[in-house]
Amino acid sequence: METPKNENFRDSIGTINEEGKRAWVYPKKPSGKFYKYRKWVSYGLLLFLVSAPFIKINGNQFLLFNVIERRFNIFGAPFWPQDFHLFVISMLIGVIFITLFTVAFGRIFCGWICPQTIFMEMVFRRIEYWIEGDRGKQIRLDKQSWNAEKIRKRILKWSVFFIISFLIANVFLAYLIGSDKVIEYVVSGPFKNISTLVSLLIFTAVFYFVFAWFREQVCIIACPYGRLQGVLLDSKSIVVAYDYKRGEKDSGRARFKKNEDRPSTGKGDCIDCFQCVHVCPTGIDIRNGTQLECVNCTACIDACDHMMEKVNLPKGLIRYASEDNIAKKAKFTFTPRLKGYSAVLVILTGVFLGMSFLRNDVEANILRLPGQLYERKENNIISNVYTYKLVNKTTLKIEDIHFELLSHKGKIELVTHQNFNIPEQGLSEGTLFIEINGAALKGDKDRLKIGVYSKNELIETTTTAFLGPRSYN
Numbered sequence: 001m002e003t004p005k006n007e008n009f010r011d012s013i014g015t016i017n018e019e020g021k022r023a024w025v026y027p028k029k030p031s032g033k034f035y036k037y038r039k040w041v042s043y044g045l046l047l048f049l050v051s052a053p054f055i056k057i058n059g060n061q062f063l064l065f066n067v068i069e070r071r072f073n074i075f076g077a078p079f080w081p082q083d084f085h086l087f088v089i090s091m092l093i094g095v096i097f098i099t100l101f102t103v104a105f106g107r108i109f110c111g112w113i114c115p116q117t118i119f120m121e122m123v124f125r126r127i128e129y130w131i132e133g134d135r136g137k138q139i140r141l142d143k144q145s146w147n148a149e150k151i152r153k154r155i156l157k158w159s160v161f162f163i164i165s166f167l168i169a170n171v172f173l174a175y176l177i178g179s180d181k182v183i184e185y186v187v188s189g190p191f192k193n194i195s196t197l198v199s200l201l202i203f204t205a206v207f208y209f210v211f212a213w214f215r216e217q218v219c220i221i222a223c224p225y226g227r228l229q230g231v232l233l234d235s236k237s238i239v240v241a242y243d244y245k246r247g248e249k250d251s252g253r254a255r256f257k258k259n260e261d262r263p264s265t266g267k268g269d270c271i272d273c274f275q276c277v278h279v280c281p282t283g284i285d286i287r288n289g290t291q292l293e294c295v296n297c298t299a300c301i302d303a304c305d306h307m308m309e310k311v312n313l314p315k316g317l318i319r320y321a322s323e324d325n326i327a328k329k330a331k332f333t334f335t336p337r338l339k340g341y342s343a344v345l346v347i348l349t350g351v352f353l354g355m356s357f358l359r360n361d362v363e364a365n366i367l368r369l370p371g372q373l374y375e376r377k378e379n380n381i382i383s384n385v386y387t388y389k390l391v392n393k394t395t396l397k398i399e400d401i402h403f404e405l406l407s408h409k410g411k412i413e414l415v416t417h418q419n420f421n422i423p424e425q426g427l428s429e430g431t432l433f434i435e436i437n438g439a440a441l442k443g444d445k446d447r448l449k450i451g452v453y454s455k456n457e458l459i460e461t462t463t464t465a466f467l468g469p470r471s472y473n
C-alpha cells in the first residue's frame with residue numbers, strides 16, 4: 001500500500017533528504033516571548049555550567065566528576081568509592097526525576113535546560129546569525145561560490161567556533177580533573193603538560209564537531225534520552241503541540257486571503273505560512289504531530305503566535321498542550337503513573353538523605369591478612385595480623401589517630417607507628433596485630449569491635465573477625 005503523501009514524514013528523520021543525505025537545517029532566527037524567557041534561563045545556566053567547577057564549599061569543588069581518581073563532588077559534598085551506593089542512589093533520583101518530569105511535561109528538559117541545546121541554540125547559533133545573517137542569507141551564502149565574502153565569513157565563524165570549543169573543553173576538563181589542576185596547567189604553560197594538552201585538543205575537536213557540524217543530530221540520533229520519548233510520553237503528557245482541531249477545522253489549513261471572512265469558509269486557523277517549519281532547529285513540521293526530532297524548544301510557538309497576531313486570530317495555535325487537551329479539551333491530571341513515579345522519587349530521596357546524614361567523615365576498614373591463620377604466643381596470647389585502611393573524606397587533616405579494642409580485652413599493635421595522622425581527603429593504610437588472651441575468646445572466630453580515636457575522641461567504629469584455636473570453644 002502506498003504511504004499517503006502527508007504521512008511521508010514518518011519514513012525518515014527530518015534532516016535526511018530523499019537521497020539519504022544530510023539535509024542541512026537553516027532555522028530562522030527565533031524571536032518572541034518564549035525565546036526571551038529561554039535566553040534568560042540560558043544565561044543563568046551558562047553562568048552555572050562555567051562557574052560550577054570553580055566554586056568551592058568547605059574547600060571542596062562544587063561539582064567534580066574525577067573518574068580516573070574515583071572522586072566525585074556533588075553540590076560540594078565529596079563522594080568516595082566507599083560512598084558509591086550513595087552516588088548510584090543520587091543518579092537514580094536524577095533519572096526518576098527526569099522521567100517523572102518527562103511523563104508530565106514531555107521533552108521540556110531538552111528545550112530549556114540541556115547543555116547541548118543551550119550551547120547550540122544560545123551560543124553557536126547566535127554567533128552564526130551574527131556572522132552569516134538569518135536563514136535566507138545563510139542559504140544564499142551556502143549556495144554561492146567561494147568568493148572573498150564567503151571565505152571571510154566562514155573563516156571568521158570557524159575560528160570563533162574553535163575558540164569557544166577550546167574554552168568549553170577547558171571547563172569540561174575542570175569538571176573531570178579539578179579546576180585547581182587546570183589553573184595550575186594554564187599557569188605553568190601548556191607545553192609542560194603535553195598529555196593534558198592532547199586531551200584538551202581532543203575535547204576541543206569533539207565539541208567543534210558537535211556544534212559546527214553534527215548539531216541537531218545529537219538530539220535526534222545520539223541522545224538516549226531523546227530515543228526514550230516514545231516510551232515515556234502518553235496522551236496526557238504536555239508537549240509543544242499543534243492544535244489540529246483549530247488549525248484544520250472542516251476544510252483544512254489554507255493560505256490567508258486579505259478581507260476574507262475566514263470562519264464562514266470552514267478553513268482552519270492555520271494559514272499555511274510555514275513559519276513554524278522555517279524556525280525549527282530540527283527541520284520538522286510540528287503540524288504532523290509529536291515527532292521524536294522535536295526538542296520542545298518553543299521556537300515554533302513564538303513563530304506561530306507572531307503570525308496569528310498579524311492575521312488577527314487568537315494566539316496559541318501551537319502551544320504547550322497534551323493530546324487529550326487538544327482532542328477532548330481535557331485538563332492536566334495527576335495520573336496513577338505520575339503518582340507511582342512520585343512515590344518512588346520520595347522514597348529514594350528519603351533513603352538518600354538518611355544515608356547521607358548517617359555517613360561518617362572517616363571510613364575505616366580492618367581486614368585479616370589473606371592466607372594467615374592465628375599465632376599462639378606466650379601466656380596463652382593469640383595474635384592475628386590485619387591490614388587497615390582509613391579514608392578521610394573531610395578537607396581537614398585528622399590528627400593523632402589510634403585504635404582501641406572495644407569488644408574484648410586485648411591490645412592493638414601497629415607495625416610501623418602507634419599514633420598517626422590522616423591527610424585531608426586522603427587515606428592512611430598499614431598493618432597491625434591484635435593480641436587477645438585465649439581465655440577471653442568465645443569461639444574460634446570472634447567478631448571484634450574496634451574504635452578509631454583522634455586525640456582520644458571516638459570518631460569511627462568498625463568490626464573484623466579474629467581467629468583462635470578450636471580448643472577454646
Ligand code: SF4
Nearest residue numbers: 280294295297298300
Ligand atoms: S517542532 Fe517546534 S518545539 Fe519542536 S523542535 Fe521544532 S521548533 Fe522546536
Ligand code: SF4
Nearest residue numbers: 270271273274276304
Ligand atoms: S506558523 Fe502557525 S499558521 Fe503558520 S504554518 Fe505554522 S501552524 Fe500554520
